[in-house]
Amino acid sequence: MWETFIVTPLTNVLLWIYQLVGGNFGLAIIIFTILIRLVTHPLMAQQIKSSQGMQEMQKSKKWQDIQKKYKDDKEKLAQEQMALYKELGINPFGACLPTLIQLPIIFGLYQSIMRALAASPMQLLNLTRSLYSNFHISDLIPLNSHFLWMNLGQPEKLFLPFLPGVGIPLLAIIVAVTSYFQQKLITPPSANPGDQSAAMTKMMAIYMPLLMGYFAMTFASGLAIYFIAGNLVGIAQYAMLGKLDWKNLLPRAKKGEIVKK
Amino acid sequence: MKTKILYYTIGLLILAFLLSGCSTGMTPSSWAGITSDGETAYIAMASHVYAVQVSNGTERWRFPEKPDAKKTFFAAPTLTSDGQLIVGGYDRILYSLSPSNGAINWTFEDAKDHWIGSAVAGKDMIFAPSADYHLYALDLQGKLVWKFTAGQALWGTPVIDDTNVYFGSMDHKVYALNMTTGKMVWSTELDGAIQGAITLGPDGVLYAGTLGDSVFALDNATGKTLWQHTATSRVWSAPVIGDGCLYVGDQAGRIVSLAVDSGKENWGIQPDGPVLGSPLVLTGNIVFGTESGSLIAVDPGGKISWTQAITGKLYSTPVLAGDLLLVAPVEGDATLVALDQNGTQQWVYTPGK
Numbered sequence: 215m216w217e218t219f220i221v222t223p224l225t226n227v228l229l230w231i232y233q234l235v236g237g238n239f240g241l242a243i244i245i246f247t248i249l250i251r252l253v254t255h256p257l258m259a260q261q262i263k264s265s266q267g268m269q270e271m272q273k274s275k276k277w278q279d280i281q282k283k284y285k286d287d288k289e290k291l292a293q294e295q296m297a298l299y300k301e302l303g304i305n306p307f308g309a310c311l312p313t314l315i316q317l318p319i320i321f322g323l324y325q326s327i328m329r330a331l332a333a334s335p336m337q338l339l340n341l342t343r344s345l346y347s348n349f350h351i352s353d354l355i356p357l358n359s360h361f362l363w364m365n366l367g368q369p370e371k372l373f374l375p376f377l378p379g380v381g382i383p384l385l386a387i388i389v390a391v392t393s394y395f396q397q398k399l400i401t402p403p404s405a406n407p408g409d410q411s412a413a414m415t416k417m418m419a420i421y422m423p424l425l426m427g428y429f430a431m432t433f434a435s436g437l438a439i440y441f442i443a444g445n446l447v448g449i450a451q452y453a454m455l456g457k458l459d460w461k462n463l464l465p466r467a468k469k470g471e472i473v474k475k
Numbered sequence: 476m477k478t479k480i481l482y483y484t485i486g487l488l489i490l491a492f493l494l495s496g497c498s499t500g501m502t503p504s505s506w507a508g509i510t511s512d513g514e515t516a517y518i519a520m521a522s523h524v525y526a527v528q529v530s531n532g533t534e535r536w537r538f539p540e541k542p543d544a545k546k547t548f549f550a551a552p553t554l555t556s557d558g559q560l561i562v563g564g565y566d567r568i569l570y571s572l573s574p575s576n577g578a579i580n581w582t583f584e585d586a587k588d589h590w591i592g593s594a595v596a597g598k599d600m601i602f603a604p605s606a607d608y609h610l611y612a613l614d615l616q617g618k619l620v621w622k623f624t625a626g627q628a629l630w631g632t633p634v635i636d637d638t639n640v641y642f643g644s645m646d647h648k649v650y651a652l653n654m655t656t657g658k659m660v661w662s663t664e665l666d667g668a669i670q671g672a673i674t675l676g677p678d679g680v681l682y683a684g685t686l687g688d689s690v691f692a693l694d695n696a697t698g699k700t701l702w703q704h705t706a707t708s709r710v711w712s713a714p715v716i717g718d719g720c721l722y723v724g725d726q727a728g729r730i731v732s733l734a735v736d737s738g739k740e741n742w743g744i745q746p747d748g749p750v751l752g753s754p755l756v757l758t759g760n761i762v763f764g765t766e767s768g769s770l771i772a773v774d775p776g777g778k779i780s781w782t783q784a785i786t787g788k789l790y791s792t793p794v795l796a797g798d799l800l801l802v803a804p805v806e807g808d809a810t811l812v813a814l815d816q817n818g819t820q821q822w823v824y825t826p827g828k
Contacts (some may be wrong), residue, residue, distance in 0.1 A: 333606070334504035334549075334565075334591065335630065335670065335711075335790075339751070342686075342709060342726070351709065352667035354628045356645040368588060437653035 218321035225329050229345070229354065232330070240361025240439055243327060247443040255451060257367045262457055267304040315323060327436045331359055331367040359436070366436035383431045385438040390427030392445035397422060399449055399458045480533040506751075506788075507710060507803035507810065508551025511796035515574065517560060518803055519548035520810050524562050525826060526577060527811055529796040531608065532822035537568075538562075551632075551791075555596040557615055561603070563590020569603055571617055581617035585789065592672070593632040595640070597654065602640045604629030610642060610650075612657055621657030625650060631713070632672035634678070643669025643683050649693060661698035665691050666764055671712035671753070672752030676735060682721060684710025692725055692738060702738035706731070708749075712792065713729025717756030718775045724750025724763050732761075732777060752792040755800070764802055773817060783818035 227249075232242035251258075271277050277298060284291040301303075332338040332355070342351055357365045364385070371381025397419045430438035452458050507520035515535060518525045522542040526535040540544060545566050552562040552572075559580055560572040569590055571580040588607035595602050600620065601613045602646035606628040612620045626646030633642035640654045647667040651660040667687020674682040679691040680701060686709045692701040715722050719731040720741060726749045732741040748767030755762045760772040760780050766788045772780040787807020794801045799813045799821060809823035 286613075333588065336505050338670065339711075352685070355686055365588070402549045 216322075217344075220318055221329065224319075224322045224326035225341070226346050226349075227345045228326050229331050229349065229357075232357070233354070234456055235356045238361065239330070239357055239359055239436065240337050240364070243366070243436055243439045244443045246323070247440055250323060250449055251280045251447045251451065252445070254319065258451060259455060262452070262455060264305055266457075267302060271302055271304060273296060309447060323440065324437060327440060328434065330357060331434060331436055332357065333359075333367040333434070336468075361439070364435045364439075366439065370430075370435035370438060383427075385435055385442070386427045386431035387439050389430035389441045389445070390423045392442055392449075393423035393426040394419065396445045396448050399460065400452045401459075483530075484612065504547065505591065506790035506805045508549055508552060508791060509561075509794045509801055509803050509811070510552045510593075511794055511801065512554055512574070514570065515799045516794070516796050516801055516811060517552040517554075517562075517574070518811055519552055519562055520803060521547055521549075523826065524548050524552060524560075524572070524577070525810065525824070527824050529799060529801075529813070532811070532813060532824045534743055534824065534826065536576040537582060537826065538572055538579075541762060549588050552595050553560055553594045553601070553670075555601065555615060556598060559596075559615065561594045561596065561601055563603060563605070565589045566727075567607075569594070569613075569617075583611070583617045583619070584706035585614060585619060585622075586611065588628065591628070591630040594641045594722065597635050597640075602633045602635065602642075602654070604631065604633055604642055605652070606630065608644075610640070610652070610657075612640075612654070619688055623650070623652055623657050623659070627668070630670050634673055634675045634681070635649065635652065636675060636695065636711055639695070640679055641673060641675065643671070643673050643685075645670070647685070649673060649681065649683055649691075649698065651695065651698060663693055663698035663700065665689065666703075667709070671710075674713045674715060676716050680735070680736075682714045682716070684712060684714055684725075686710070688725070688740065689793045690714055690721070690733065692735070704731075704733055704738035704740070711751040712753040715753050715756055715761075717761060718777065722754045722761045722763075724752075724754065724765075728765065730754075730763055730771075730773065732775070744773065744777055744779070746771050746779065746782070751790045753793060755793040757795065757800075760816070762793050762800060764791070764793055768792065768807070770800070770802060770814065781818040783820070 228242055228246050231245050232239055235241045280294045284294060329337060329341055329344060332341045363372060364370045370385040372384040373381050401415060426441055428443055493612050507518055510517045514529055516527045516529050524538045528535055543580040547565040548562055550563050554558050554560060556714045560574045563569045567586045567588060569583040571582060586605040586607050588605055591606050592604040599615055603611045608628060610629060614620055625644040628645045629642060630645060631643045633640050635654060639651045639660055641651050643649050643730050647668055648662045648664050650662045653660055665685050666689050667685035669683050671684060678686055679695045681695050683691050688706050688708055690704040690706060690710055694701055706725040707729045708725040710723060710725050721735050724730045728749050729743055729745045730750055731743040734741060743814055747769050750763050750765055763771045768785045768787055768789060770783045771787055774780050784827035785802060785804050786805025789802055790805055791803050802812050803810060809825045813821045815821055
């Protein structure tokens with residue numbers, strides 16, 4: 215089921231784009247990522263809307279009053295919360311469901327990139343079986359896996375002439391930096407900066423980019439290209455919806471701190 | 476409430492879908508490679524190279540002793556004339572091991588990609604094809620003598636004669652290089668990638684199967700195409716010569732016998748599944764392994780002599796070790812299965828922890 219409905223179609227679309235752009239696999243990954251993001255854009259817009267609604271509800275006086283009133287009765291608090299969601303027209307699953315729906319596509323995208331690169335005999339065998347009949351395998355194989363200075367089937371390291379023997383994981387650094395910027399730009403400021411969820415968000419903003427950078431450094435660089443394209447397209451999508459918060463990039467004054475003028 | 480149930484159901488379905496996606500990552504990267512000196516069989520399979528006693532199927536040693544996530548081996552090890560076992564890993568390192576205990580003699584670490592094809596050993600040189608597009612020529616101490624850059628990855632084992640080394644590449648070409656200098660003598664473009672090894676016949680003709688659904692015969696002096704046979708599907712491995720005929724299988728599962736001088740089909744059969752490995756020629760039989768797990772012995776006239784079902788998929792070429800046939804199934808119960816030449820199972824080897 216996974217193969218038939220996700221990996222195989224995505225692989226064929228990716229390779230169709232690859233042929234269309236004259237056999238440039240790096241460019242094919244970038245165009246493929248943009249296409250997928252365009253297709254899933256309505257889900258993302260829904261997610262942003264729901265997140266924003268919940269954020270505003272958290273700040274509202276009504277909700278704070280409810281929290282105070284039922285602080286010792288968790289069950290009643292949950293009931294009142296659901297009632298308030300209903301009243302304000304917020305779908306509580308609207309924030310996470312679109313992400314859940316996008317997850318199979320992201321997983322499938324990764325698998326289709328790795329399958330198309332076919333870096334081993336078994337992967338090549340799987341690729342020959344995944345291709346629809348309109349592809350001529352002898353024309354398609356081997357795929358040109360070189361893009362700029364990278365072999366997309368291998369983890370990337372840039373070797374500079376003045377630094378002999380030292381490989382810089384440039385792509386991994388770009389992945390970490392773009393992930394950090396994306397996280398910072400799209401995360402709205404917490405309604406309660408001191409609470410546990412705000413601390414968690416702050417931690418995620420640091421650890422997630424590092425984790426993504428580690429993945430980019432460890433796995434095939436084709437995946438890193440996908441991460442970077444995804445991050446940049448994600449930022450562009452938020453910008454188009456007018457939801458980027460550039461102030462998040464600036465250091466904030468801590469509570470109680472006197473800001474000198 | 477109904478909406479909540481609907482969301483939970485959708486969530487669970489997506490989770491199940493994702494988990495089924497995760498399981499596809501468990502497929503091994505390749506299939507095992509086997510070599511034998513008659514007494515010991517050397518199997519490169521996933522995280523280890525195993526040395527197994529041919530007489531009874533007991534393990535003699537394994538390399539590395541403990542699995543290392545970075546090290547995987549699939550290319551059949553190569554025995555050199557001075558008693559080394561050469562094996563390349565997906566960790567980009569080419570190892571020379573001692574066949575007696577698996578100890579490392581030397582390593583060659585210049586390659587920038589996996590070692591998928593096996594090396595071939597000459598009298599005083601080793602020719603190793605790498606997926607980094609290079610054929611590396613090393614001396615028997617593992618020092619680089621020369622390297623040649625092809626247009627794409629090299630996955631197939633080269634073949635040598637007294638003066639040249641010949642190999643196919645994923646760039647659709649067969650190359651002939653002078654083995655002393657590494658200079659190209661000729662190259663010939665075929666109709667598809669050459670994934671497997673090529674065969675050098677006793678008359679000096681080279682035979683190659685392509686993923687463009689063909690078998691080619693080339694003149695080894697000039698690279699000129701002597702004939703081309705169109706198969707029913709992709710040919711993954713080297714055709715093999717026996718009894719004056721050429722035997723080869725394809726991905727559609729068709730097994731054919733071709734006339735060596737013209738490529739004309741003597742006979743063809745289609746037993747039960749894709750044939751990806753080369754056949755093994757025995758006295759009176761040619762043995763093929765299929766993806767469906769059948770080991771099939773066919774006589775030179777094209778009649779099936781016997782069929783033996785093996786648990787797992789048979790992708791790699793069967794190997795003759797002493798009097799026994801060795802096969803290494805993928806996704807089977809055992810890593811190595813030994814049979815006599817009538818197809819009766821003698822022992823199985825499954826690595827212990």
